[in-house]
Amino acid sequence: MSPTIIGVLIVSPIQLLDLSPIDLFAMMTRSYFEACRPPQPLLDLSIPDKDLKIIYVSSSGPNTVAQTTANVGITINVGLDDPAVAPRKLDILLIPGPPPFSKPDEKSLEFVRRHVNAGVDLLTVCSGILVAGYAGVLDGKHCTCPRGIDHFQKEFPKALFKDKRWVRDGRLWTSGGISNGLDLIAAYIKYRWPGPLPDTVLKMADVEPRGQDYGTNMAGMRAWWAWHLLKVWIGGLVGRNKKSD
Template identity: 30%
Template sequence: MKGFKMNFGILVFDDVEELDFVGPWEMLTMWSKVAEGPSPCLIVAQNPGPVRCAKGLSINPHVSFADCPPLDCLLVPGGQGTRREVSNPVLLDFVAAQARHAQAMLSVCTGSFVLHAAGLLSGKKATTHWASLDRLRALGDVTVLEERYVQDGTVWTSSGVSAGIDLMLAYIASTAGDEVAGQVQLAAEYYPASVRYGSAELQARGPAYLRPKA
């Protein structure tokens, strides 16, 4: 697929979980490499300057909220920082404003709580990290599914951390077709092993799709 253009943004903030955004970033930029996918793909933060991630990685965003152009798509990752950002009116206003003209809004892990706080998940189906499923249910206005990723209209959510890669591949397939998504998957050599480590008791702590079959 040639000539496919969109502005895709990934939101970052202090204590963002690294793989939540790096995984989708890898799929997005691979898409651009193999099939002329999104251009530009921007890392966006509230302010200029380095952002300190959850595990110690420091990154420099491309643009601040003030400099960010209208986005066709925005992805909100998770991490402990979301517990703070759900009460950040500047960030929530930015997310809500981008949603008014975006083609799609996506979240990984507990980024779903930011989407909810911005008014985007009420009445919708969604998912989040397995350890936060009950917290998402407790909001009372979200139909919580224990799936790897969930699409409800223009809103996409995924479960935790590595699930953002699957979310992004599914979004690419929906937007550009299975063949393009297959090219991205092949170029990234993303074919997760079926091995499940640890005991059945440990695995049973996770979401329904990971639980051992009876």
């Protein structure tokens, strides 16, 4: 059986919370299970390390350090032109989110286009949708993005945005806000590896996947933000008045 190869495209700076769901893949491996010392039937569920590989990719090239908003560096394994991550080499391409109003470099966008054309499973977390959108692979596709940031819909008017925690359209899987990446990857591993392995990993990680629908609609979410901003503004006024006294 050929190994499953996961490429993680880093367009710096990213948020660690966007990247963190990658650990759900790593937790399926034999070495992780062995470190946890589960009963043998559970250990037998795990994937041999040689059959699942995670590669960190960036335009900055191999052995560089990609910055994160939490001031932690991510060591990049390969550059965009490395044969190890050529089209049809990757099974999965995961894109954690860059700053929400940034525009990725053209080489990274071309990397995404080539892999989508080659049939990769494309997974985006939070503002990672920007990279897919500017690469032009969202046109006519159902997808989602971080709530309350209208910029995304305006930038990619041909995309069919839905107000969901995560959305799947064929090989395209997109998530909304930061923590929704866990919901997305939980759904994806259950889809790709049907059976008890994903359920075991999710229980070990104490990840309880939420449904695709939010608890409140967009109107409710916007009302919460309006009330929250009002409280902050009033609190600021009160604080300034106390200082003046």
